[in-house]
Structures are given as structure tokens and as C-alpha cells.
């Protein structure tokens with residue numbers, strides 16, 4: 001079997017949740033974002049761990065993910081953040097998930113099917129306070145609320161919005177969005193009273209202590225132990241849940257002037273030792289790490305030599321004593337005192353830690369461990 005493994009530490013996930021709860025305070029409930037296969041960490045094991053550790057709500061992007069959670073036995077409320085399409089309405093009603101709502105036609109369809117089945121489907125209104133992505137415009141909210149409340153078979157369970165720059169501390173656009181959301185919430189409460197859930201805080205907002213007084217936070221990346229912005233790394237009391245490791249499958253010593261990999265972009269300057277690892281861009285290890293990434297072997301950083309191939313990458317281990325076939329290689333995570341974070345990889349290839357985790361996590365066999373044993377508050 002190929003020796004590549006993405007290791008998911010569920011103990012760390014629990015610790016991160018505990019840390020989030022500490023930050024959020026006792027009056028803020030947690031809606032855990034487990035969409036996109038829990039950012040590459042595996043939706044079902046992550047949801048199981050979080051549910052048993054006491055979260056209040058699960059959030060996914062699309063209905064299919066919600067159905068998978070239900071099939072696995074999750075009883076918690078599940079928010080479908082993209083809402084549902086008209087052909088998905090029967091399954092949404094049947095599975096008792098909570099679609100985000102921002103289109104009247106879908107609300108009517110949910111109402112029709114729910115009423116036919118003598119059911120009441122919970123919904124949450126998504127209001128667009130400045131992302132220009134999904135949601136009811138604030139100026140249309142009052143009319144929308146009025147229409148929704150006239151429909152049978154659906155129950156307005158909450159209202160939420162999403163912040164565009166919460167990863168930048170004290171950004172005036174966040175102030176503006178929160179102000180608009182506050183007004184939307186006041187309208188909502190005029191119609192619905194104080195029942196239901198209200199939430200806007202993603203990881204950035206949670207860390208920056210913004211939007212928590214609405215009573216619920218909606219973190220994703222912090223659960224997985226990564227900071228919502230590169231420059232926040234120093235403040236981290238969170239531990240990355242994901243690591244990625246492989247093994248050396250060939251090693252050779254070559255003379256000066258030897259080219260390595262496609263395109264001959266790397267040439268040894270002296271007698272060098274080159275190790276080959278069975279990891280490539282097909283495994284989520286970006287080709288942009290060609291001559292640009294580091295990996296850890298024997299607790300030391302060594303550079304990627306030449307281009308990352310589809311299934312293989314070479315690293316220059318010259319000067320690292322005794323590297324042999326079968327030795328562990330860490331591409332993401334810690335070895336000895338060294339650590340390579342998703343933030344480091346992201347900075348090297350011009351993206352964000354979110355994408356690094358999603359891509360590596362989904363492209364490899366995942367192994368689940370629990371470093372902390374049972375962690376209780």
C-alpha cells in the first residue's frame with residue numbers, strides 16, 4: 001500500500017472545540033461547520049466527535065451532506081447553508097434538515113410539500129449584509145418575512161449572515177456588516193419575537209470577539225486548528241488537527257551537475273543525496289511547491305528539489321545523516337522540533353490554509369487517532 005497518510009487527530013479537534021467554547025463564552029452556542037468533508041478532515045468522524053463533545057448545531061453547504069449526516073444517525077439540527085433547489089425539497093422535508101432560505105419560490109415549495117406530509121420544516125433566513133453572495137437583501141427583508149410567515153408547514157427558526165473580512169481585525173467593513181445585520185435581526189424579532197437562533201460569527205469574528213452577542217457562533221477553520229488569517233498564527237492556542245506524512249521510497253547519491261525532475265529546473269551544485277517520496281500533485285501536494293516547499297525528515301527541514309510530479313516528489317537530503325528508504329517524511333505537521341503548517345504551504349503557493357487542508361485531506365487515505373484520550377471540560 002502507498003505509504004501516504006493524512007492523520008486526523010480527533011483529540012485535538014475536541015481541544016480546539018473546548019478552546020472555541022472558552023473564547024465564545026458560556027452564552028454562545030456553537031454551530032460547527034463541517035462542510036466540504038469537514039475541510040478535508042472527514043465529515044462523519046468529525047461530526048461524531050463534535051456531537052459527542054457537545055456542539056449545538058451542524059452546518060454544511062449542500063443537502064447531500066445533510067442527508068449523509070442523517071444517514072449516519074446524527075440527530076442534531078443541520079443547517080444547509082446553500083439552501084435547497086426545488087427538486088431537493090422532498091428529501092429536505094423528509095430528512096428534517098434546516099435549509100437556509102432566501103428565495104420565495106423555494107419557501108412556497110417547502111411549505112407545499114411539508115403541508116402535504118403534515119410536517120413542519122425549520123428554515124433559517126440568510127441575509128446578505130455585504131458579501132454579495134447568497135441571501136435576502138436587507139431592503140427586501142421585511143416583505144420576505146411577511147410572506148414567509150404567511151406560509152404553513154415551515155417554521156422560521158433563525159436568521160444569519162456571513163462576514164467578508166472578519167479575518168482582518170478591526171476592519172470597518174465588519175462594523176458595517178454587523179450594523180446591517182443588527183437591523184435585520186431587529187426586523188426579524190419584530191415579526192418572530194426572541195425565539196430562534198441568530199448568528200454571524202465565523203472563526204475570524206469569534207477570535208476577534210465580534211458578533212458573539214447574537215448567541216451563536218459558526219466556526220469552521222478554528223475547529224481544525226488553523227488560524228483564519230496568516231498573521232494570527234502567533235496568537236494560536238489551537239492545534240492543527242491534520243498532518244500528512246509519507247515515506248522515502250528511493251535514495252541515491254549523485255555527482256555535482258545532476259538534474260532532478262521534469263524541466264531540469266534543479267541541478268545539484270555538489271555531491272548530493274536525493275530522496276524520492278511517492279507524493280505528487282495528484283495527492284494534493286501542489287505543483288507550485290516545485291523548488292519551493294520544504295518537508296521534514298529526521299526532524300530536519302529539507303527542500304523540494306525540482307518539479308513536483310503527478311505522483312512523486314524529490315527532496316535534497318544532503319547533509320542529513322543516514323536517511324534511508326522507509327524513513328518517515330512529514331509534508332504537513334510536526335516532526336521533532338520542526339513544524340510545517342498549512343499556513344506556511346499556503347503562503348508559499350499563494351493561497352489560504354483552507355484550500356491546503358481541503359485538497360490534501362480529500363486526496364489521501366485518512367487515518368484517525370486520538371492523542372488526547374477522552375478530553376473533558
Ligand SMILES: Cc1ncc(COP(=O)(O)O)c(C=O)c1O
Pocket residue numbers: 033081162202203204218219220221222228
Ligand atoms: C456561510 C459560512 N459560515 C461559516 C463559515 C466558516 O468560516 P471559517 O472557516 O472562517 O470559520 C463558512 C466558511 O466558508 C461559511 O461559508
